[in-house]
Amino acid sequence: MATAGRESESTGLEEALDGLGVERVAPTESKILGTGVDSLDEALEGGLRSGLLTEVAESAVSCGVQALLLSLLAGMRRAQQFAALVDGADRFDPQSAHPELLEHLLWARCHSAGEAMKVADALLRDENLGMVLLDLRGCEDRELRRVKSADWYRLQRLAERSSSFFCVFTPRPMIPSAQVRTRLDRQFGIESMDASLGELCGGIGFEVLRKRMRERDGFAQLVRKRA
Numbered sequence: 223m224a225t226a227g228r229e230s231e232s233t234g235l236e237e238a239l240d241g242l243g244v245e246r247v248a249p250t251e252s253k254i255l256g257t258g259v260d261s262l263d264e265a266l267e268g269g270l271r272s273g274l275l276t277e278v279a280e281s282a283v284s285c286g287v288q289a290l291l292l293s294l295l296a297g298m299r300r301a302q303q304f305a306a307l308v309d310g311a312d313r314f315d316p317q318s319a320h321p322e323l324l325e326h327l328l329w330a331r332c333h334s335a336g337e338a339m340k341v342a343d344a345l346l347r348d349e350n351l352g353m354v355l356l357d358l359r360g361c362e363d364r365e366l367r368r369v370k371s372a373d374w375y376r377l378q379r380l381a382e383r384s385s386s387f388f389c390v391f392t393p394r395p396m397i398p399s400a401q402v403r404t405r406l407d408r409q410f411g412i413e414s415m416d417a418s419l420g421e422l423c424g425g426i427g428f429e430v431l432r433k434r435m436r437e438r439d440g441f442a443q444l445v446r447k448r449a
Contacts, residue, residue, distance in 0.1 A: 275399055285410065294387075
């Protein structure tokens with residue numbers, strides 16, 4: 223009897239929504255992108271997930287952030303999708319990347335954290351990008367402190383509504399709305415200068431500080447039907 227009652231309520235809800243010109247649309251399932259760091263992918267249950275704000279903080283210079291960034295770009299190229307890099311301090315060196323990786327990259331060169339946040343906001347609204355990378359390393363600390371928590375939560379909500387991957391590289395753990403946060407904690411020495419990208423990724427050390435790997439399979443969205 224209880225089951226029949228729930229079915230009746232569900233049917234009544236569907237009829238009411240239909241009368242209002244509204245339909246229920248199932249939410250988009252998260253996609254997974256491997257980072258190229260096997261141990262990190264294992265810790266993150268497969269890799270990065272779309273629709274989540276992932277923060278990657280560095281503990282010191284030369285701890286593998288650049289290698290991880292390039293590995294993510296390589297993953298997007300294999301998936302034949304475009305990626306955007308919002309370069310907060312205009313420090314990205316295109317010479318460090320294989321030319322093929324740049325073919326699928328939109329490089330936004332910024333000169334402050336505030337400018338980079340605005341650009342990231344705009345790009346997360348673009349449905350043609352498979353990934354948005356926001357690099358705030360090198361930005362002045364006083365600029366980073368000016369970024370409000372509300373700004374981070376807005377970017378997190380934009381990422382949630384999109385089907386793109388969103389990863390932010392920071393000089394320290396700092397994003398209150400980050401659903402996934404990892405800190406790279408192994409510094410590379412000068413002997414690694416001639417190492418390949420695969421070798422660098424294999425040597426990356428990390429600590430997962432936060433992991434909220436929720437799937438977006440909760441309530442269906444309510445959308446107005448088109449006439």
